Amino acid sequence: xxxxxxxxxxxxxxxxxxxxxxxxxxxxxxxxxxxxxxxxxxxxxxxxxxxxxxxxxxxxxxxxxxxxxxxxxxxxxxxxxxxxxxxxxxxxxxxxxxxxxxxxxxxxxxxxxxxxxxxxxxxxxxxxxxxxxxxxxxxxxxxxxxxxxxxxxxxxxxxxxxxxxxxxxxxxxxxxxxxxxxxxxxxxxxxxxxxxxxxxxxxxxxxxxxxxxxxxxxxxxxxxxxxxxxxxxxxxxxxxxxxxxxxxxxxxxxxxxxxxxxxxxxx
Numbered sequence: 207x208x209x210x211x212x213x214x215x216x217x218x219x220x221x222x223x224x225x226x227x228x229x230x231x232x233x234x235x236x237x238x239x240x241x242x243x244x245x246x247x248x249x250x251x252x253x254x255x256x257x258x259x260x261x262x263x264x265x266x267x268x269x270x271x272x273x274x275x276x277x278x279x280x281x282x283x284x285x286x287x288x289x290x291x292x293x294x295x296x297x298x299x300x301x302x303x304x305x306x307x308x309x310x311x312x313x314x315x316x317x318x319x320x321x322x323x324x325x326x327x328x329x330x331x332x333x334x335x336x337x338x339x340x341x342x343x344x345x346x347x348x349x350x351x352x353x354x355x356x357x358x359x360x361x362x363x364x365x366x367x368x369x370x371x372x373x374x375x376x377x378x379x380x381x382x383x384x385x386x387x388x389x390x391x392x393x394x395x396x397x398x399x400x401x402x403x404x405x406x407x408x409x410x411x412x413x414x415x416x417x418x419x420x421x422x423x424x425x426x427x428x429x430x431x432x433x434x435x436x437x438x439x440x441x442x443x444x445x446x447x448x449x450x451x452x453x454x455x456x457x458x459x460x461x462x463x464x465x466x467x468x469x470x471x472x473x
Contacts, residue, residue, distance in 0.1 A: 269425075289415065297348070
């Protein structure tokens, strides 16, 4: 039930969808005796869409998440293992075109090639199947090995965990698969914006990890200037809002033990 709600409610709660729904409600009211209220609602929807798309709200919300964990410092020494969260491959498009198609989170895939060469003795796990509601028979692991072939990385270097469909399941099934021993050092590779929620989940299941963020969407400093691309601004706001909603829901349901996880656990 949680999985279904997370995939449906999360879409309905995106800022752009809420504002568009308000606008549509206003248009529908135009043909009723609430015509004046409908005009105001439609105008407010359009105005807020413009504000949300052009002002740097999405950039700021994303930057707060991305700046929680600094880039990993290799001076700390080689890790014993590496868990890379899925999301870097588009399985439906990959099947349609007959070759791997990467997403905006392809930095997760690039990290595999980099870390596999830098740490030849480290165990590597790619965690995650297909998180969609209607295509769960098509997981990313089927296409990951094709990319590894292109990178020159032996397939046996990377073990695929194909069952998990969300971040919490990533943590549960990865721990069950690798059975980390006390004292081992494991890296967690995922997008910088997603890292706080991911680290929180791994800590909650008793799997200590070191953050290895990739695929940043914002700069080292938060940009405060208005944007010039409405669709891009709305997309960034929706992406950041999705992650903030996810963090709150995961904390509320006990899937993370911290409201906003950082480098040092708070408990």
